[in-house]
Amino acid sequence: MATKTAPKKYSSVKLSSKVLKILRCPICNSELKIGDNDCQCINYECSTVFPKKKGVAILIDESCSIFKINNFLNERDTFFDLSPRNKFVEFFKSLVPDISLNIKGKQNYKRFTNILLSKSNNPKILVIGGSILGKGTEALLENNNIELIETDVSFGPRTQLICDAHSLPFADKSFDGVIAQAVLEHVVDPVQCVKEVYRVLKDDGIVYSETPFIQQVHGGCYDFTRFTYLGHRRLFRKFEEIDSGATCGPAMALAWSYKYLLLSFTQSKLLGRFIELFVRFTAFPLKYLDYLLIDKTGSLDAASVYYFMGQKSHNIISDEELITLYKGAN
Numbered sequence: 001m002a003t004k005t006a007p008k009k010y011s012s013v014k015l016s017s018k019v020l021k022i023l024r025c026p027i028c029n030s031e032l033k034i035g036d037n038d039c040q041c042i043n044y045e046c047s048t049v050f051p052k053k054k055g056v057a058i059l060i061d062e063s064c065s066i067f068k069i070n071n072f073l074n075e076r077d078t079f080f081d082l083s084p085r086n087k088f089v090e091f092f093k094s095l096v097p098d099i100s101l102n103i104k105g106k107q108n109y110k111r112f113t114n115i116l117l118s119k120s121n122n123p124k125i126l127v128i129g130g131s132i133l134g135k136g137t138e139a140l141l142e143n144n145n146i147e148l149i150e151t152d153v154s155f156g157p158r159t160q161l162i163c164d165a166h167s168l169p170f171a172d173k174s175f176d177g178v179i180a181q182a183v184l185e186h187v188v189d190p191v192q193c194v195k196e197v198y199r200v201l202k203d204d205g206i207v208y209s210e211t212p213f214i215q216q217v218h219g220g221c222y223d224f225t226r227f228t229y230l231g232h233r234r235l236f237r238k239f240e241e242i243d244s245g246a247t248c249g250p251a252m253a254l255a256w257s258y259k260y261l262l263l264s265f266t267q268s269k270l271l272g273r274f275i276e277l278f279v280r281f282t283a284f285p286l287k288y289l290d291y292l293l294i295d296k297t298g299s300l301d302a303a304s305v306y307y308f309m310g311q312k313s314h315n316i317i318s319d320e321e322l323i324t325l326y327k328g329a330n
Contacts, residue, residue, distance in 0.1 A: 014055065015160055019124070019149055025050075026061040026169040056155065058162040059169035066188060066222075067153050072162055078154045078222075096280040099255040101287035103294045104247035105136025105181075105210065108307055111243070112208045113139045113146065116177050119204060121145060123176035126200065128165050128193075129183035131156025137179075149175075165193040170200045177201075181210045184235070186222050194235055201312045207239055210307045214253035216260040230322055232306045237317040239310030246303035249290030253304040255283045298329040 015023075023032050023039065030043035032050075039050045039057050050059050051073060058072045071078055116123040122145050127134070130150030133141075140146055151161045163169050165180070165187055178197045184190040197207055211232055217223045227235065233244060259279040263272055293299050300306075317325075 013150075013158070013160055015149065016147065019147070022171045022174040023057075023059070024169050024171050026059050026163060026167040027063070029171075032169075053155070053162075056159060056162060060153075060162065060164055061167040064166045064192075065153075065164040067164060072155070075155070093277055093280060096277075097284045097287075099252065099259060099280060099284050099287055100248065101252050101290055102135040102210075102248055102305070103290055104245065104307060105134075106138065107136075108208065108243070108247065108309060109136045110139040112177065112179075112206060112309060113143065115206055115242070117143070117145065120176050122147065124149065124174070125177040125179060126168075126170070126175045127151065128168075128178065128180045128197075129153075129186070130179070131159040133158060134179070134181040137181075165196060168196045168200050172199055173202045173205075174200050175202065175205060177206045177208070179208050181208070182212075184209060184211045184227075185215075185225050186219050188224055190225055190235060198238055198312060203312060205312045206242070206309065207236065207312070208307070208309045209236065210247055210305055211235075212248075212305045214250075214302065214304050215256055227306065229300045229303070229306050229328065230326060232308055233325060234317070234319070234322055236308050236310050237322070238313060238315075239308075240313040240315065242309040242311060244306065244308045244310075246294055246299045246305065247307040248303060248305035249294045249299050250302035250304070251289035251293060252287045253302060255279070255286040256304065258283050258286075296329075297327060301328040301330060 020034050024030065025032055025041035025043065025046060025048060027048055028041060028043050028046040030041050030046060032039045033042055037052055039059065041048045050057060051069065052058065053072055058069050060067055060069050062068055067078055124147045127148055127150045129152055131152035131154050140148060149160060150158045151163045152159045153162065153164055166189060178201055180197065184193060187193045201207065211227050213226055213228055259276065262275045262279060266272060
């Protein structure tokens with residue numbers, strides 16, 4: 001899980017007719033009339049018109065979002081930094097592995113996929129923060145029976161719909177699965193976002209989340225929250241756990257700390273890019289230690305990123321029960 005960057009492109013994959021039927025007004029949750037250039041709420045008391053930009057609908061409730069519809073219409077930078085990259089730095093970065101390493105993501109997504117396919121022949125999966133392809137998601141793309149609905153608060157090569165996770169523009173119980181990878185640290189109210197995930201999932205729906213614990217700020221002003229292992233579990237307390245643990249380990253956390261230690265010495269963007277290049281050359285081997293550490297109990301106290309996979313449930317874990325779930329070394 002690293003800083004997200006993406007080119008200013010628009011998705012060529014359009015929403016299917018089945019997905020258009022479950023779209024709802026993010027303000028009042030009423031049905032929408034879908035047009036070529038906009039979507040209009042059919043609720044007379046609301047009647048809000050949501051525009052499209054190059055075919056991508058912008059379904060934002062501005063009253064509960066830090067983003068405004070005009071941000072997208074005018075193609076202003078939202079989450080992603082779309083400024084030009086130094087070609088020299090980018091070339092040398094391509095020659096050396098990144099300092100980030102997601103060890104469990106690929107196998108977790110395979111399991112997530114298999115569970116969903118055991119429940120439905122054609123599962124619908126909502127991807128929150130899906131403007132670019134997530135780490136380890138190959139299993140989802142390999143199966144043509146899976147329909148991905150990829151949403152974000154930024155245009156990107158995979159963005160099919162602009163929406164904010166605080167008010168998801170979908171009908172209740174619409175999805176078989178929801179993915180939130182490298183997302184919940186970037187929302188102002190993660191509890192509200194998980195409530196929305198719970199709402200749009202079917203009764204036996206599955207959620208998969210990856211959220212950092214030890215990572216420095218990597219989204220600028222759009223980076224708000226970190227979670228311990230138990231804190232992450234409490235966030236999903238209305239879900240029955242299928243699996244959880246560390247997906248990026250303590251060695252990656254150390255590499256990130258080393259990088260940000262050096263970056264703290266300068267405010268120059270150009271020098272910062274060369275520092276990132278220097279860190280790649282000198283620190284990338286550190287992350288491979290996580291292959292030895294990822295399943296050790298100590299990693300649950302020191303991991304860079306935790307994951308949670310769970311099924312929607314009517315039972316809520318109490319805080320008394322929560323603390324009995326601690327599995328760390330201390």
